[in-house]
């Protein structure tokens with residue numbers, strides 16, 4: 587049975603337009619003008635206990651607005667939502683005991699207090715049994731590896747350290763659902779990986795349901811099992827991450843700094859992997875799922891379509907032949923991924939419309955044929 591049920595949920599913001607200049611300011615004072623924005627447009631989906639959902643979309647798509655409605659911070663304009671049997675915006679206090687939220691861009695820790703003090707305050711707020719709380723806190727301090735700075739004021743922590751404390755704080759009262767809004771934003775690769783591992787661990791160990799938004803394809807790939815894609819306030823895709831990976835998250839960009847000049851990369855070797863060198867300059871290179879995005883001086887940037895060409899052999903091949911000074915592997919920006927999903931959905935929709943038109947035409951022709959036949 588779903589623990590989150592969303593039906594035709596919508597939110598429209600109405601904000602007053604600011605006028606510039608004295609005359610217009612006076613006019614807007616007398617007759618204010620309003621601008622409306624449909625941030626979320628009648629979305630429906632549900633979530634089962636223990637799921638790890640990526641709720642993804644470009645800037646301004648409506649992700650945070652949806653989270654705010656599901657956590658009871660915002661009232662919707664229309665539609666229904668049930669989270670653990672509660673209507674969030676009507677039963678926010680009751681719901682708060684069972685859920686948690688972490689906003690990567692906004693700290694929940696008291697800025698001047700050490701995390702330990704924030705934890706103690708949260709224990710009081712959530713009315714936790716003190717002995718239970720201490721056990722839980724010590725467990726989380728160990729799992730999140732935050733013992734070294736639990737007594738340091740939050741303002742003095744690095745972003746990665748703070749995020750681990752934020753997450754530990756969010757898990758103190760054993761929430762059944764955690765809403766994570768960009769939990770890895772601004773973190774370096776290692777800190778991101780740690781956060782992803784910790785979210786995964788708590789999902790497996792405690793069965794916590796995770797509702798995660800992120801602009802980082804790595805978060806989606808490594809943490810989530812299902813993805814709901816929202817664009818302009820509308821859900822355009824609800825798919826397993828395995829399918830998303832196969833169809834849309836297949837491009838990886840490899841940025842290399844080589845000891846040798848890139849122009850010297852030529853070979854006549856016919857071994858499929860070492861052909862890489864020779865093919866850097868040929869169009870055939872692109873056909874095998876490897877595209878040279880940049881080859882200049884000592885820098886080489888490749889885009890690999892992992893559905894056609896696995897990443898490891900390409901890297902192994904380059905490493906065999908080249909002295910690599912530096913290498914970064916990155917995912918395409920979320921905006922690019924969403925744009926390709928959106929493009930494909932529109933194509934599908936228009937081909938469905940064509941097919942429907944054709945079918946209607948065929949049905950009409952059949953009906954006419956039948957009529958003609960009857961007439962005859």
Ligand SMILES: Nc1ncnc2c1ncn2[C@@H]1O[C@H](COP(=O)(O)OP(=O)(O)OP(=O)(O)O)[C@@H](O)[C@H]1O
Pocket residue numbers: 599600601623624625643644645646647648649650651652
């Ligand atoms: N309080 C508000 N008043 C007016 N408009 C708002 C308000 N909050 C959000 N919006 C608008 O609603 C739309 C959706 O915003 P939302 O913050 O949900 O997007 P998002 O998907 O979380 O984007 P991002 O990835 O940039 O955080 C945006 O166009 C935004 O400008």
